Amino acid sequence: MEFVASESDVVGSTIKRLLDNQTIALRFKGMTGMFYRPNRFKLWMTSLLRFGLYLSVVIGIASTLGTSVARSQDNANDVVAVVNADPITRKTLTEETLRRYGTEVLENMVNRHLILQACQSQGIEVTATEVREEIARIASKFGLAMPAYLQLLQEERNIAPDQYSREIIWPMLALRRLVDDQVKVTQEEMDRAFIAQFGEAVKCRLIMVASRADADRLHQQATKNPSQFAQLAKQYSEDPASASVGGLIPPIRRYSGDSRLEEAAFALADDAVSPVMQLGDQWIILQAVRRIGETIPSPQALPAIREQISDRIRDQKMKGAATELFARLQADAQVKTILGDAEKMNQYPGVAAIVNGQEVTIASVGAECVKRHGEEVLDGEINRKLLTQALRKANKQVTDADLQAEIERAALSFGYIRKDHQPDVQAWMESITADGKTTTELYIRDAVWPSVAMKKLVEESVTLSEEDLQQGFESAYGPRVEILAIVLSDQRTAQKVWEMARDNPTDHFFGELAQQYSVEPVSSSNMGKVPPIRKHSGQPAIEREAFAMKPGDLSGIVVTGDKYIVMRCQGYTTPIVQKMEDVRAELVRDLTETKTNVAMNIKFEELQNSAEIDNFFVAAKEIPKMAKQSATTTH
Template sequence: MTQSDRFSLESAHSPLRSRVRQSLVLVAAVAAISIGFLQMRVNAAESSVVAVVNADPISRDALGKAALQRYGSDVLDNLINRHLILQECKRRGITVTSEEVRGEIIRVAKKFGLAVDAYLQLLQEERNITPDQYSNEIIWPMLALRRLVADRVEVSQEEFNRAFLSQFGEAVKCRMIMIGDQTKANQVHAQAMADPKSFVRLAKEHSEDETSASVGGLIPPIRRYMGDSRLEETAFSLADGDVSPVIQIGDQWIFLQAVRRMPASHPSPQALPAINEQIKDRIRDEKMKDAAAELFTQLQKQANVVTILGNAEAEKSHPGVAAVINGQQISIGTVAAECIKRHGEAVLEGEINRKLLHQALRQANKTVTQADIDAEIARAAISYGYVRSNGQADTDAWMEAVLSQGDVSRELYIEDSVWPSVALKLLVEDGITVSQKDLEQGFASAFGPRAEVLAVVLSDQRTAQKVWELARDNPTDAFFGQLAEQYSIEPTSSSNFGKVPPIRQFGGQASIEKEAFSMKPGELSGIIATGDKYIILRCQGFTEPVVDDMSVVRDELERDLREKKLNIAMGLKFDQLKETAEIDNFFTVANSAARVATRPAAR
């Protein structure tokens, strides 16, 4: 190829190269913008604004205050406990490193046969514990307590021998009968003593331990040093086939029958060192847990802890302080930050929803009044049966019941439950009407006749066609019931030979109701396709109406229908507010940027 040819070829490709370069530059620019935008959102979560709802910001301070109201007490208790452990570690010169924490997490994950990331993800999904929370609030305190009590934990030869015998020593295979009443236990025991061969039957008929009763009283082999020494001594005192005396264990009366002796097992010499080490580790862990619990109780008793958060008088004299532990202060800001770390996403979701409702009320020129709040509390009390003898709501008893269910104050109950309900009602109540047609349909549904039918529910059309033809060719209730027992995939109709609860009108199953109320007694329906099921009905007749005159129940009916329509409208309104809102949640974005913690926070 000549120099001229090469030059011509390069010239021909130059536009393509230029476009490629431009594309690469564009991709890099887009990536930089995306990364920069993400970083801006992450930075926003660390700054004063955690979310913006329709251009209205929610500050980190507001989120902290809301989280503190709801979780401050629990979080402070945890912080106090960790501070007690940390103070004792500092006093003794003990340090738990991040590498030790990470190593313990790896060890625990391996014990469950999981990779570390998978284990941490499982904790977050199943128990709502973040990796950072797991490291700092569970693993670090546990390791610190272990280090603090390490000098108290030694495994003696006697402890090792007992543990070895409980795992590999001689055992007795037994049957057991457990009965809660002593008189009955003695009566059944007398029958077993008179005829030991009847023990299996007696266990099945009388034992109140369902697991062993189902297999004739058989229980796992009993070894020495496994649990209750009386049970073990009783088992080892029996010859094969013997029945023991009745003994009391807790609030139960039990007696045993020995089946056979099982000789001790002998691990191979190659496996013995590893087994010995496992046994020692298990004993050491158990003793360490007991010693750590004892030490922690001791630290709590000896500590001088002054809790200020939640005490109005103490808060005045100690502004900004949540607690004082042995002279060391924990600030309210620290507790609020910890509350945000643990519960920030959930609390922020509530704050966003509350802001949406405030905005909607402002736009509709409506306000939630104290009278509205009181009326809603009274309505809730009546709906849950808290009514005085004069028919009025017993709001005092209702509030007492609500507040006894957990660490919720009256103010939080109103703010989180009552106020949002009232706000939504104010937003939709003007559009709620109960028409004459609504009343007529509601009356028919609540008080009108029901269609009594037999039903077969099938999962595919071919089987439905086959069953329908069989039912048509043999038109009797008995044969239809046999078809239901054989073919129906719906448990109620299958187990009751087709009998199902009576069908009411306007109950929400239009196609089934239309067919049921168009039949006469003894008639067979067509095949009704609904969702992924195919239903065949056989009419047995109709019930008598509960009430004939709608005027008797009109007020009650109108109230119930209005309530139902109101609840539906409230749900739809809230969904609409969320769907049409412009919401930037910086906090959630920042939290999702880095989920897995590999070390605890600096101490």
């Protein structure tokens, strides 16, 4: 339980209003995706079997995923999904993934081409066996078998095994071979790294200030009375992380950082204070707390430790060597990028790039895009189909004027306003496209159009009553209850805390109880102080109890969800706005938008739940898993 604004707040902030729209809009961008549900997939599979299509999907779709680029071109009209009897073809999916990820994927492919060409010129070949062995070696470092490791990557990082092999492990092995002579690990480097990890260390306290004069003054006080070093650090040090714990910092080890710090720390006896030292634009003072002896690993663990240290050093050295190699390869290479340049695409039809005379085809880039991003982009296209069909059924259209109005609304919502109080659309669009990846076309297609479409579908159902306005006014401008709160996770503890708060009815004691017992971070870290409670915030049980109290009152135990809350009233805020008519226009605007957002979410869920969606692309991935599970169960 956290004391933050509820999702059902009747008056949201400007940013929240826009984000509510984008929650729906981004589903079309392939960023959050449609919402694939296993239970719906099983129902769909049952339907598929009933209509005798299961075999065709297994043979047709699964084989399509593994075919070559040439074959994928032949299958461009294959259906990857059907939405209420309206098909989405592989060609459409390829075009949409290229539109969103083509440039990024092409850059990755060009880099791999450069590495491959460099390997070929030096007679270097990285085999599939070497790739598998490297994956197994990495998995073993985490104590996992290779299948479990690959499954973890798929589930936690959304990296498919073939993508991991092709885009991460193969380039890494190839680069190692290409810069092998530059990444030799010497015995001296091994010894230093071993000492840095397992050698002697010094536990220290630190004072850091920006002024040399302050440093000298603090140094004089610290050397005169070393026992006060912790208090001086807490009071004066400008490094907040260490100041809060009396200047304590992680142990300093040899060969692990700045050599001056290491030399100063190891030169100190316990409780001794170092001279003032300059570190960047800061001045620091160290105090040695105690020495920490070296750690000697067991003989059984030593080989694995040395291998880990060697790998770490090699990886660190390889980063620099690989960066230099890439710079050389790119400087020496002749790369002509075609994709995205209309004139060049007419000149070189079907070509995405030319790398040292070798063509990278658009078909290969498209296949790579589909393989990597197809599922999420297809989710967006399915959702787009749902909206398009709903608009057609409602006899509604999204016009250019509608799109422009939505862009202007977004600009206003995010504070992009000209001196004449009109939306600064140009500045807003510049901020949208500043990342270099989002184009104006994509922004309109993936964020603006879906938002407008949903508003068109619900605009006639959104109405405001006087009761809505009154509740909105009370929530946004009415009095609020200032409280201290303690949030508990079980009733027994809540009862004990409530009794202690009743027996010692002071704000200070209540705050100490909150600090000790509250499981909610805001109240725990602020001596029970939480944001004031307002009416109609979506927490009716808390609101009723809070507004029934007078200053100094202790609430009963309020149960909400799986949490138990005890409150102490400190008073009420005084409203600044007294009359609703003074802010009626703003209330109407905000409440209309809030209710529209709620209606949009409800409508979108209705469209999804009532739709007949057959996602063959997902099925092709699920079928092998189901077959494997079936085989495992059988045996």
